[in-house]
Amino acid sequence: MTENKTSRRGFLGVFLGGGALATLGSILYPVARYITPPALSEAKLSQLKLDFARADIEGEPVKAKYFKYGRELGIIFITDAGEMKALTAICTHLDCTVQHRPDLGIIWCSCHNGRYDYNGQNISGPPPRPLTQFVINEIDGTIFISREDA
Numbered sequence: 019m020t021e022n023k024t025s026r027r028g029f030l031g032v033f034l035g036g037g038a039l040a041t042l043g044s045i046l047y048p049v050a051r052y053i054t055p056p057a058l059s060e061a062k063l064s065q066l067k068l069d070f071a072r073a074d075i076e077g078e079p080v081k082a083k084y085f086k087y088g089r090e091l092g093i094i095f096i097t098d099a100g101e102m103k104a105l106t107a108i109c110t111h112l113d114c115t116v117q118h119r120p121d122l123g124i125i126w127c128s129c130h131n132g133r134y135d136y137n138g139q140n141i142s143g144p145p146p147r148p149l150t151q152f153v154i155n156e157i158d159g160t161i162f163i164s165r166e167d168a
């Protein structure tokens with residue numbers, strides 16, 4: 019009788035312990051998955067077709083548009099000379115988004131007054147590196163963006 023009680027107690031202990039472990043696991047596993055980011059693999063983008071045309075960035079007051087190239091943000095604009103240029107739109111200093119300043123003839127970062135020329139070269143302020151240029155192909159009014167290294 020005592021042996022039977024002990025084995026029943028043992029069974030209950032194992033059963034409750036297993037349940038507690040399963041509950042703890044069901045709580046900790048999603049937390050661990052949330053904390054540990056999955057390894058993201060991104061398909062290499064060879065070319066991006068923009069959903070707007072040159073006319074959409076030529077007119078006043080819009081002189082630039084932003085686009086997503088994979089996970090990168092880019093900016094496309096028309097220079098004072100009428101040339102279309104596309105650069106990465108993230109400042110190389112502290113990752114603020116740059117903007118086209120046609121009044122100054124530069125690409126400008128408002129965070130710390132970083133300045134780039136129209137080729138993306140950092141010309142004044144704290145940005146340590148130039149912005150990367152995209153290659154633009156305009157075919158029948160459709161704009162295609164690509165990377166030189168792609």
Ligand code: FES
Binds near residue numbers: 110143
């Ligand atoms: S983040 Fe652009 S100048 Fe500092």
